[in-house]
Amino acid sequence: MKQAFIHSFLVSIVPLLLGLGFLSSCENDKNKKLRIGFSQCVSNDAWRRTMHEEMYRELSFYPDLSLEIKDAGGNSQIQIQQIREFQKQGVDLLIVSPNESEPISAIVEEIFHSGTPVIIVDRKINSNLYSAYVGGDNYEIGITAGQYINNLLRGKGSILEIWGLRGSSPARDRHRGLLKALEGTEIEIVSQIEGEWEKDTARNGLKAHLLQNEYPEFDLVFGHNDVMTIAANEVCRELGIFDKIFVGVDALPGPFGGIQAIADGVLHATFFYPTGGDKAIEIAHKILSGEDVEKENILQTAAVDLSNIRIMKQQTDRIISQQLNIVRQKEMIDSQLEIYQSQRGLLIVLAITLFVAIVSLAYIFKSLKDKQEINQELRQKNEEVILQQQKAMEYAKKAEEATRYKLEFFTNISHEFRTPLTLIQAPVEDLIQNKEAMAFKNDLLLIRKNTYRLLRLVNQLMDFRKIDNNKMMVKASSQALVPFLEEIMSVFQKTASDNQIHFRLMAENPNIQLWFDPVMMDKVIFNLLSNSFKFTPKKGFIHIHIDEDPLNHEILIRVEDNGPGMMHEDVSHVFDRFYQGNPGNRKQGTGLGLALSKELLELQHASIQVKSEPGEKTVFEIRLKMGNRHFEAGQLLTNSMDNQVLEHDIFFPDQDTLTPKDGKKDASLQHCILLIEDDREIRKYLKSKLEPYYKVIEAEDPDIAFSIATDELPDLITCDLMFQNGNGLDLIKKIKAEPLTEAIPIIVISAKTTPEDQLLGIKTGIDDYITKPFSISFVLERIKTLLANRSQLKKHFLHELPIDTSSSTAHSIDKKFVTVFTLLIEENLHNPHFGVNEICREIGLSRGQLYRKTKSVLGYSVNDYINKVRLKKAKYLLLQENESISDISHKVGFSTSAYFSTVFKNAFGITPSEYREGNLKDKN
Numbered sequence: 067m068k069q070a071f072i073h074s075f076l077v078s079i080v081p082l083l084l085g086l087g088f089l090s091s092c093e094n095d096k097n098k099k100l101r102i103g104f105s106q107c108v109s110n111d112a113w114r115r116t117m118h119e120e121m122y123r124e125l126s127f128y129p130d131l132s133l134e135i136k137d138a139g140g141n142s143q144i145q146i147q148q149i150r151e152f153q154k155q156g157v158d159l160l161i162v163s164p165n166e167s168e169p170i171s172a173i174v175e176e177i178f179h180s181g182t183p184v185i186i187v188d189r190k191i192n193s194n195l196y197s198a199y200v201g202g203d204n205y206e207i208g209i210t211a212g213q214y215i216n217n218l219l220r221g222k223g224s225i226l227e228i229w230g231l232r233g234s235s236p237a238r239d240r241h242r243g244l245l246k247a248l249e250g251t252e253i254e255i256v257s258q259i260e261g262e263w264e265k266d267t268a269r270n271g272l273k274a275h276l277l278q279n280e281y282p283e284f285d286l287v288f289g290h291n292d293v294m295t296i297a298a299n300e301v302c303r304e305l306g307i308f309d310k311i312f313v314g315v316d317a318l319p320g321p322f323g324g325i326q327a328i329a330d331g332v333l334h335a336t337f338f339y340p341t342g343g344d345k346a347i348e349i350a351h352k353i354l355s356g357e358d359v360e361k362e363n364i365l366q367t368a369a370v371d372l373s374n375i376r377i378m379k380q381q382t383d384r385i386i387s388q389q390l391n392i393v394r395q396k397e398m399i400d401s402q403l404e405i406y407q408s409q410r411g412l413l414i415v416l417a418i419t420l421f422v423a424i425v426s427l428a429y430i431f432k433s434l435k436d437k438q439e440i441n442q443e444l445r446q447k448n449e450e451v452i453l454q455q456q457k458a459m460e461y462a463k464k465a466e467e468a469t470r471y472k473l474e475f476f477t478n479i480s481h482e483f484r485t486p487l488t489l490i491q492a493p494v495e496d497l498i499q500n501k502e503a504m505a506f507k508n509d510l511l512l513i514r515k516n517t518y519r520l521l522r523l524v525n526q527l528m529d530f531r532k533i534d535n536n537k538m539m540v541k542a543s544s545q546a547l548v549p550f551l552e553e554i555m556s557v558f559q560k561t562a563s564d565n566q567i568h569f570r571l572m573a574e575n576p577n578i579q580l581w582f583d584p585v586m587m588d589k590v591i592f593n594l595l596s597n598s599f600k601f602t603p604k605k606g607f608i609h610i611h612i613d614e615d616p617l618n619h620e621i622l623i624r625v626e627d628n629g630p631g632m633m634h635e636d637v638s639h640v641f642d643r644f645y646q647g648n649p650g651n652r653k654q655g656t657g658l659g660l661a662l663s664k665e666l667l668e669l670q671h672a673s674i675q676v677k678s679e680p681g682e683k684t685v686f687e688i689r690l691k692m693g694n695r696h697f698e699a700g701q702l703l704t705n706s707m708d709n710q711v712l713e714h715d716i717f718f719p720d721q722d723t724l725t726p727k728d729g730k731k732d733a734s735l736q737h738c739i740l741l742i743e744d745d746r747e748i749r750k751y752l753k754s755k756l757e758p759y760y761k762v763i764e765a766e767d768p769d770i771a772f773s774i775a776t777d778e779l780p781d782l783i784t785c786d787l788m789f790q791n792g793n794g795l796d797l798i799k800k801i802k803a804e805p806l807t808e809a810i811p812i813i814v815i816s817a818k819t820t821p822e823d824q825l826l827g828i829k830t831g832i833d834d835y836i837t838k839p840f841s842i843s844f845v846l847e848r849i850k851t852l853l854a855n856r857s858q859l860k861k862h863f864l865h866e867l868p869i870d871t872s873s874s875t876a877h878s879i880d881k882k883f884v885t886v887f888t889l890l891i892e893e894n895l896h897n898p899h900f901g902v903n904e905i906c907r908e909i910g911l912s913r914g915q916l917y918r919k920t921k922s923v924l925g926y927s928v929n930d931y932i933n934k935v936r937l938k939k940a941k942y943l944l945l946q947e948n949e950s951i952s953d954i955s956h957k958v959g960f961s962t963s964a965y966f967s968t969v970f971k972n973a974f975g976i977t978p979s980e981y982r983e984g985n986l987k988d989k990n
């Protein structure tokens with residue numbers, strides 16, 4: 067992916083870079099101009115300026131050429147110096163217009179020898195070691211001028227000659243040509259003035275000449291150039307000499323040039339002498355371009371006078387305007403070039419910007435692509451992580467479910483274990499007390515011990531379940547710590563003395579009061595002591611120390627023994643659930659007791675630690691907080707040990723707890739108890755324990771149990787909650803919904819021990835909840851209490867007859883039955899035939915049901931009760947005075963007043979009239 071991107075990036079970018087490179091290299095090539103150095107002898111005259119203009123004009127056709135002009139100011143030495151400077155600069159070509167021939171020749175030869183092309187213009191040197199010469203033929207000009215003068219003077223006359231610089235070739239050649247042309251004529255050069263090509267030099271020289279007293283007469287002035295000749299004309303005019311003829315050389319256009327001077331009559335004639343500036347540049351370009359050139363480039367000349375001045379002027383004017391046009395166009399071209407240059411610069415900037423933009427875009431595109439790829443990868447990874455998380459969650463859920471099933475399984479198994487264990491425990495207890503079984507007492511004690519061991523394990527498993535489900539509630543109360551511990555210790559005393567173990571409690575302060583949950587703490591201490599007794603050898607010691615730590619506001623309970631101790635590894639795991647410890651240890655535990663102890667202590671904001679020195683001793687240290695601020699309000703019990711059965715009580719009961727203290731004399735065989743329990747063994751066991759005191763009916767199936775309850779209307783029902791074919795709670799609800807049975811007290815005896823189970827039972831309307839394994843004496847006690855309460859209720863109803871329904875002490879359900887029952891009797895009181903049949907029909911009960919219900923609630927037969935109501939009403943009416951006894955007897959349902967008197971006397975010992983009289987007397 068990345069390689070593909072780089073490839074496409076290079077394919078798109080490299081041509082652009084190459085293009086730009088080419089553009090800029092062209093630019094460099096163009097900028098790298100060929101340099102021409104021009105050594106000008108003098109440049110302060112019009113002719114030289116014209117030469118320069120022509121050169122620059124020509125140069126505009128060759129943008130690759132550059133030109134630098136150095137002006138020697140008419141000084142040959144300076145010119146030599148300047149030529150050397152050009153040499154040093156390393157010009158590509160040298161143009162020289164020598165001031166004088168002789169002094170300049172050597173340096174030109176030297177340059178030429180060094181390989182630099184040299185073009186000589188206008189004036190010549192004394193050597194032919196140059197690349198090319200450009201200039202007019204000055205000898206020819208001299209001849210042409212001489213011939214023109216000869217014609218003008220008609221072969222006779224005198225000439226005043228104004229010389230150019232004598233060392234310069236044009237001056238020499240023009241003079242030579244003039245002499246040549248004048249040969250054989252009568253024209254003579256009478257005076258020669260040194261003008262040195264300069265206007266002022268010529269003027270001064272001529273003026274001085276003419277101001278002499280005597281100077282040779284002359285007809286014509288021939289100046290080697292126009293400027294000197296025009297100056298001569300001016301001098302003559304100044305001096306009042308007007309008859310002279312002036313002939314010059316150059317024929318320059320322009321206001322101060324020779325052509326204008328002809329037109330103005332200042333000069334008579336002049337000879338066109340081209341500067342050759344343009345030609346020199348053209349030749350230079352050819353040389354530098356490697357083209358062959360003519361070495362001698364002689365420029366054409368022509369005479370200009372009044373005969374051709376018009377044409378010449380027109381031509382020169384046109385040339386001037388063309389030159390101006392050219393200059394303008396050049397300027398336009400230059401400005402276009404400038405625009406082009408700036409646009410090209412802009413283009414380059416744009417190209418660079420575009421390039422940068424493309425590169426940036428490419429980079430951004432690449433980054434985006436990379437980001438997309440990374441995002442894609444991240445998305446994939448994220449999806450994988452989510453999938454893994456989901457899987458992990460599924461596994462966790464499965465594991466949680468598995469744990470839940472395991473715990474449920476444990477709990478169910480525990481339930482299953484409890485019943486048979488209870489069934490082993492109870493008869494064993496009986497047998498231990500049975501003198502006939504004395505021979506087996508040791509075996510029986512062993513059975514009992516192991517039964518309790520198993521029961522404890524089952525209880526511990528169930529405690530764990532409660533802790534895990536946050537259903538293990540703390541019920542803390544203030545306890546006297548030392549007696550509490552001593553009581554637990556007492557159950558181990560026999561084992562201690564049997565094994566000669568020094569078993570002591572050592573307390574700094576024997577009166578310590580401490581807040582804790584006694585049930586939980588009992589389990590903890592019982593566990594620690596069981597553990598110590600398991601490992602402590604004969605003649606060893608087990609000490610319990612109680613110390614106060616006022617600084618930390620804590621009480622320390624230390625259980626110390628000199629058992630074999632634990633390895634370091636075991637110490638750090640001893641409180642882990644199901645930790646088995648060193649497999650080599652024969653006395654391995656279940657891994658339940660210590661773990662449970664720790665968790666029970668933590669529930670009470672207490673802690674436990676263990677320190678062990680193998681072969682020396684082991685110390686378990688419990689730290690309990692003083693006061694009760696660490697408990698929540700709902701965890702505090704003010705009534706310390708009410709209704710709480712401690713573990714050590716269950717597992718080491720008093721020898722006489724199984725014998726009912728009140729015996730047969732307090733119980734009444736008239737009371738009937740229905741035992742609803744589908745475990746035959748438990749049912750039989752309970753029956754055997756209840757039979758000495760009560761009439762017992764058994765039911766193992768909930769449906770059968772219900773019909774027995776409605777038929778027999780027992781005085782009390784004990785009921786299990788878990789049946790193989792039915793639910794105990796449903797049965798109880800059914801019993802409570804039935805008017806006949808709703809008032810029967812129900813005691814649940816169940817292996818379901820959670821507070822929720824108990825609460826559910828209470829809500830259903832049960833009177834008591836006893837958990838398995840149960841203490842039979844406790845069951846007997848509860849039955850006795852409930853039945854006694856019920857007798858009280860019965861008495862209450864009878865006492866209050868006819869019923870006062872506002873009584874708050876009456877049992878609401880029984881009260882309802884009694885109210886309906888009594889109301890029915892009262893409504894039919896006048897009817898002597900009103901009896902059991904009528905009531906059964908009205909209430910919807912069978913005779914037997916009505917009989918049992920009346921008997922159980924009121925303690926009377928139906929007829930007895932009707933009679934009691936009739937008599938009670940009669941008593942009331944007898945006190946009203948205004949009715950006869952006969953009327954009253956009919957009103958309360960007696961067919962004759964005699965029968966009424968007999969029944970009344972039987973009941974109260976006096977006749978109705980005696981009753982009325984007695985009461986009237988009392989009133990009076």
Ligand code: FRU
Nearest residue numbers: 111113189236263291316339
């Ligand atoms: C200009 C000039 C011209 C003349 C030429 C000769 O400096 O004097 O007038 O023709 O030089 O070199």
